[in-house]
Amino acid sequence: MNAAQVMNLSQLLRQTATLFPTLPAVIHGEARWNWREIDQRVDAMAHALTRLGLKKGDRILVQSRNTLELFESCWVAFRLGCVWVPTNYRLTPGEVAYLAESSGARAMIFEGVFQDHARACRAASGRLEHLVAIGHAEPGQLSYQALVDQHMGQRFPSATVGYGDPLWFFYTSGTTGKPKAAVLTHGQMAFVVTNHLADLIPGTTEKDCSIAVAPLSHGAGIHALLNVARGAATVLPTSERLDPGEVWRLVEQHRVTNLFTVPTIVKLLVEHPAVDAYDHSSVRYIVYAGAPMYRADQKYALKKLGKVLVQYFGLGEVTGCITVLPPYLHTPDDPDPGYPVGSCGRPRVGMEIAILDDDLTPLPPGEIGEICCRGPAVFAGYYNNEQANESAFRGGWFHTGDIGRLDDKGFLYITGRQSDMYISGGSNVYPREVEEVILTHPAVEEVAVVGVRDEQWGEVGVAVVVLRKGHDHTSPDELFAHLDGKCAKYRWPKRFVFWDALPKSGYGKITKKDVKRLLQESGEIELEQA
Structure with a gap:
């Protein structure tokens, strides 16, 4: 395709900085930066990396919590025509070293608190030439802020790109085997941003405001692109871990209108007392993805927040752009027949x-x-x-x-998931269908059903349940009675196990491979055969 038909995605930032130079772009605690400042800082870092020898097509690995520099780093990579390779900051040094080696990254931008990760990456990859530290830089490393200061005021023209030129390696979560780098391109992402703006947060303008409650390295980073395209500020909470109290306080303080998250985080936010302590009437869209929301949780969230929920389905490989369920199709009531519950x-x-x-x-x-x-x-x-x-x-x-x-x-x-399905007595069992019913029991906070070996039936289900406070005496018999008449018996789990919490990924999803592993380690189930 003719490159003249494709816009370098970094032009979204440039256009917004031209239209709204003095409006807030990023807010972090008491600090705030406007669009002109962000655009100038991105230009400065692009100049600095060019001086270091980076060129179009090179990969830039980024290991950081939600910081100003992480927010900027994608635009730096896009403007250079390089490929942004963000990590889940909760990964171990060895796991990030694999990403450095497999992506072929030439430079790494990282928070100073992740020195062990930087050292592991340099040791693992012979191609990694430059380590750029956010905060304290050790000998042999470069300071992010110093590089920006050295080149501030120098405008950097966006690289000319083609439709298929990569701009982001979106690493899969690696639920089976090693993570894989899904290649997102400038042409593809121009379509995705346009589609997301139309379907997820329509009508968004420079008067809106977003809050990042999930890592910008993945789905929340895609969502940030939308707000940049429309000139809406992004608020970065100061807590390293999700703090519902801080989130709702910031929603009230900054009149937040949209946010991206996952169902488990929506659940945490709406079940926290702070949801009633702060004014969240400014919120128009709470976008959730990554997994469907259980109906019981959906109804409670709608009761607390009103019709502001937007669901989309889509993997990182499709950047979330497969389906949408807009606010008017979310209902807390028992709907009319044919309504898509x-x-x-x-x-x-x-x-x-x-x-x-x-x-x-x-x-x-x-x-x-x-x-x-x-x-x-x-x-x-x-x-x-x-x-x-x-x-x-x-x-x-x-x-x-x-x-x-x-x-x-x-x-x-x-x-x-295909990997979640198990076959019991010759019948396919899809755990989610059973989980939906179990979750309607008033004592159940969370549940995960996994298939395990069984000599008689081939495979059977084990339901791991987290009970709500005050329901510690709920028994398996009560839960089996709850299933009676609501779910075919061949789908019932063979037994219930009670835990204090379920393992979750860095993005808040229940990780069933870890559920099964912990069941094996505790002796609750036999080791799986290789």
């Missing part, structure tokens, strides 16, 4: 969804199979991983690995 929404404009069987044959409405999609939001492929690409793009579709069905109106319903 439990759906994650309708197809996004320009995107096509199909439910395929094992032979890649599209299935009719109501039948369960793998959720597949195609359209301009689909990524370019996995970096340096042809085997994964062959599997992901079979039959001209992107295969999500999620299981679900479409109804006769085209609304999508997710049943679970």
